[in-house]
Amino acid sequence: MDDLLAARSQMAMSLAFHIIFAAIGIAMPLLMIIAEWKWLRSKDGIYLTLAKRWAKGTAILFAVGAVSGTVLSFELGLLWPGFMGYAGSIIGMPFSLEGFAFFTEAIFLGIYLYGWTRVPPRAHLFAGAVVALSGALSGIFVVIANAWMNAPTGFRLVDGKPADIDPIAAMMNPAAFSQTLHMTLAAYAATGFAVAGIHAFMLMRDRANRFHKAALVIALAAGGVSAILQPLSGDLLAKTVAKTQPVKLAAFEGQFQTEQGAPLRIGGIPDEAAGVTRHAIEVPYALSILAYGDPQAVVKGLNEFPADVRPPVAIVHIAFQIMVACGVAMMLVALWAAWRFLRGRRRWLDSKWFLRLLVAAAPLGFIAIETGWTVTEVGRQPWIIYGVMRTSEAVTPMPGLVLPFITFTLLYIFLAVITVWLLLRQVAASPRDPDPIAKEARVAA
Amino acid sequence: MPLETIIAGVMIASLVLYALLGGADYGGGVWDLFAFGRRPREQRALIAEAISPVWEANHVWLMLVIVILFTAFPPAFAAIATALHIPITLLLIGIVLRGTAFTFRTYDVQRDEVQRRWSLVFSIASIITPILLGTILGAIASGTIHVENGLMTSGFFRPWLAPFPLAVGFFALALFAFLAAVYLTLETRERELQEDFRQRALVAGVLVGLLALTVFVLAQTGAPTVRAGISRTWWALILHICTGLFATGAFYALWARRFRVARVCAAAQVTLILLGWAFAQYPHIVEPDITIFSAAAPRITLQLLLAALVAGAVLLFPSYYYLFRIFKREAAR
Numbered sequence: 001m002d003d004l005l006a007a008r009s010q011m012a013m014s015l016a017f018h019i020i021f022a023a024i025g026i027a028m029p030l031l032m033i034i035a036e037w038k039w040l041r042s043k044d045g046i047y048l049t050l051a052k053r054w055a056k057g058t059a060i061l062f063a064v065g066a067v068s069g070t071v072l073s074f075e076l077g078l079l080w081p082g083f084m085g086y087a088g089s090i091i092g093m094p095f096s097l098e099g100f101a102f103f104t105e106a107i108f109l110g111i112y113l114y115g116w117t118r119v120p121p122r123a124h125l126f127a128g129a130v131v132a133l134s135g136a137l138s139g140i141f142v143v144i145a146n147a148w149m150n151a152p153t154g155f156r157l158v159d160g161k162p163a164d165i166d167p168i169a170a171m172m173n174p175a176a177f178s179q180t181l182h183m184t185l186a187a188y189a190a191t192g193f194a195v196a197g198i199h200a201f202m203l204m205r206d207r208a209n210r211f212h213k214a215a216l217v218i219a220l221a222a223g224g225v226s227a228i229l230q231p232l233s234g235d236l237l238a239k240t241v242a243k244t245q246p247v248k249l250a251a252f253e254g255q256f257q258t259e260q261g262a263p264l265r266i267g268g269i270p271d272e273a274a275g276v277t278r279h280a281i282e283v284p285y286a287l288s289i290l291a292y293g294d295p296q297a298v299v300k301g302l303n304e305f306p307a308d309v310r311p312p313v314a315i316v317h318i319a320f321q322i323m324v325a326c327g328v329a330m331m332l333v334a335l336w337a338a339w340r341f342l343r344g345r346r347r348w349l350d351s352k353w354f355l356r357l358l359v360a361a362a363p364l365g366f367i368a369i370e371t372g373w374t375v376t377e378v379g380r381q382p383w384i385i386y387g388v389m390r391t392s393e394a395v396t397p398m399p400g401l402v403l404p405f406i407t408f409t410l411l412y413i414f415l416a417v418i419t420v421w422l423l424l425r426q427v428a429a430s431p432r433d434p435d436p437i438a439k440e441a442r443v444a445a
Numbered sequence: 446m447p448l449e450t451i452i453a454g455v456m457i458a459s460l461v462l463y464a465l466l467g468g469a470d471y472g473g474g475v476w477d478l479f480a481f482g483r484r485p486r487e488q489r490a491l492i493a494e495a496i497s498p499v500w501e502a503n504h505v506w507l508m509l510v511i512v513i514l515f516t517a518f519p520p521a522f523a524a525i526a527t528a529l530h531i532p533i534t535l536l537l538i539g540i541v542l543r544g545t546a547f548t549f550r551t552y553d554v555q556r557d558e559v560q561r562r563w564s565l566v567f568s569i570a571s572i573i574t575p576i577l578l579g580t581i582l583g584a585i586a587s588g589t590i591h592v593e594n595g596l597m598t599s600g601f602f603r604p605w606l607a608p609f610p611l612a613v614g615f616f617a618l619a620l621f622a623f624l625a626a627v628y629l630t631l632e633t634r635e636r637e638l639q640e641d642f643r644q645r646a647l648v649a650g651v652l653v654g655l656l657a658l659t660v661f662v663l664a665q666t667g668a669p670t671v672r673a674g675i676s677r678t679w680w681a682l683i684l685h686i687c688t689g690l691f692a693t694g695a696f697y698a699l700w701a702r703r704f705r706v707a708r709v710c711a712a713a714q715v716t717l718i719l720l721g722w723a724f725a726q727y728p729h730i731v732e733p734d735i736t737i738f739s740a741a742a743p744r745i746t747l748q749l750l751l752a753a754l755v756a757g758a759v760l761l762f763p764s765y766y767y768l769f770r771i772f773k774r775e776a777a778r
Binding site: 056059062063064066067073074076077078081082084086089095097098099100103106107108110111114118119166167168396397407408411415418422426 | 517522548746
């Protein structure tokens with residue numbers, strides 16, 4: 001493995017690991033405060049147990065997310081000093097704002113986790129709301145920085161160096177809005193479906209358990225709404241990519257030839273040597289319509305671009321197909337759930353098949369997040385800053401990078417195993433006493 | 446005052462706060478390993494209770510230092526991250542293990558052998574991480590990281606694998622352990638626990654003194670420019686006298702069991718040590734090739750960053766005060 005590949009692998013592995021915790025860190029506090037809010041309103045002890053359980057889960061996941069995030073901010077310099085030396089002054093701004101959002105999140109999470117008996121109930125709920133809000137904000141700031149790498153604005157190139165820097169314009173880059181919207185919704189959808197799936201699994205074994213029912217409803221509501229909205233934000237993002245990175249869009253679709261009225265390819269395997277995508281189901285005109293809103297629009301093919309600015313097509317196309325498939329499946333599950341619920345049957349959760357489907361859908365959101373980031377990052381190659389700086393120009397001169405890559409991989413595998421084990425034991429397991437308040441009342445009586 | 450100096454000042458202030466708050470959390474880990482005597486269990490419980498609600502917020506000061514560094518002085522960040530790739534990578538492993546082991550210990554089974562295993566990882570990581578942090582700062586001060594035309598030319602080992610940076614590493618560890626022990630005397634009202642940590646603070650205080658002397662002697666050859674900066678001007682002399690006074694004050698207050706006074710003196714002592722280093726190195730951000738002026742981002746970036754820092758501080762300090770008021774008031778009374 002050469003050093004550039006090792007550096008890319010280490011960065012990819014660190015991001016792939018961190019993003020799971022980051023997404024849960026954005027969405028979990030929302031579920032947690034919905035449960036607490038229901039507890040305050042209904043005084044039903046089940047919701048208090050639930051809020052405390054989810055808070056425990058959030059505590060474990062936040063700690064892993066915080067340290068793996070620290071690793072990433074250093075890795076920007078450890079692996080890509082050329083990039084940071086060049087771009088730090090242009091996109092340091094969103095990272096600085098993220099620093100404060102993260103600060104707020106950490107402070108109020110401390111209050112939330114350890115303050116159950118130390119602050120009044122409303123202040124406690126407020127602390128949770130601040131955690132949820134600042135978690136979402138810190139994700140948004142980081143994605144803004146990534147969007148700039150896809151659609152760099154806010155500077156002029158003079159003799160290969162940035163001049164006339166405008167950090168605000170850099171933050172307002174054309175990809176910023178659609179990318180942050182897509183990622184934020186993804187975080188809620190993925191976390192909501194994963195949590196709903198886990199509780200659906202527990203509910204299949206123990207049908208009458210109110211604890212798991214309450215958990216499932218909250219998680220599915222948050223995840224389902226996001227999953228239904230997500231295709232819209234995906235469409236918006238694809239239109240942005242068509243405008244700012246046409247070669248990436250062509251890679252999404254395995255579109256080798258420039259074509260008027262281009263079809264949308266579902267599935268298929270791109271053959272880069274032959275310049276065709278085989279075995280795909282083609283929906284006529286659909287790509288031209290989706291990308292440009294016009295069935296006769298011309299879609300640029302990969303062949304328009306010199307070979308040394310094309311991303312690896314097969315990885316990008318296949319990852320894109322997996323992401324879209326997961327997203328569509330989640331949307332359909334969410335619609336079915338909404339239909340079951342709206343039909344007004346109180347027993348909408350009692351179908352075995354519905355619960356089975358929720359269990360099956362549990363990992364889809366995170367698969368979509370991982371493949372989606374593969375799409376955006378691999379699809380930007382060979383550039384680290386699209387059209388401006390190549391990834392190979394940014395890498396550190398440090399030799400032997402395979403060593404830290406292996407070290408961090410082993411470390412993260414170890415952390416993942418422990419985290420999953422702790423979550424299953426501490427958070428998902430059926431509580432011995434799901435409603436402590438009712439029990440207290442019984443004891444008192 | 447030039448904008449570069451102001452931003453560098455904010456960066457140093459964040460580093461000072463990281464040392465005073467985050468540093469003490471590492472120190473807590475040190476005393477977790479050295480929990481012995483008649484009350485090891487109580488000592489560990491007190492340490493855990495003291496750092497649980499605050500360590501994650503305290504850790505963010507380091508993140509703030511890093512984002513200010515790479516936003517305002519990007520070439521300096523690139524040079525440091527390249528030359529000190531190895532110790533920074535080790536530092537990160539330490540940070541990851543310290544934080545996760547502490548959290549896993551809190552939420553894992555409360556059986557003794559499980560807890561002891563996590564404690565061991567937590568406390569060893571709490572010892573190694575400050576040593577690496579100090580080593581990195583020592584290497585930056587040593588003047589052995591050379592940069593020509595934006596390229597680092599001084600190798601990946603020489604700047605940090607040397608007596609001076611390593612001595613600074615142990616000095617940082619001693620300071621953090623000292624701070625933690627001093628703070629812990631005020632986290633409990635139990636006399637015996639207070640005495641345990643008073644003794645530990647006194648021992649750590651002696652070590653701080655010895656290591657300070659070692660660092661000063663090694664700086665003669667290990668960091669000549671900074672050493673000259675420390676002993677050159679009249680204000681530097683005043684700074685040193687003050688540092689010495691606070692150190693003596695902290696020691697005397699511990700001896701006399703005036704713990705609140707000891708806490709103020711210890712914090713002032715650590716603050717002045719870091720400020721002394723910063724003043725001695727000014728305007729260099731990496732000795733001897735990079736200054737805050739040569740590495741500065743364009744003016745507009747610095748202005749916006751400063752605005753963000755001010756706005757952030759307005760939000761941050763009340764929240765931070767609220768956090769500490771909730772968790773630290775009762776014990777301190």
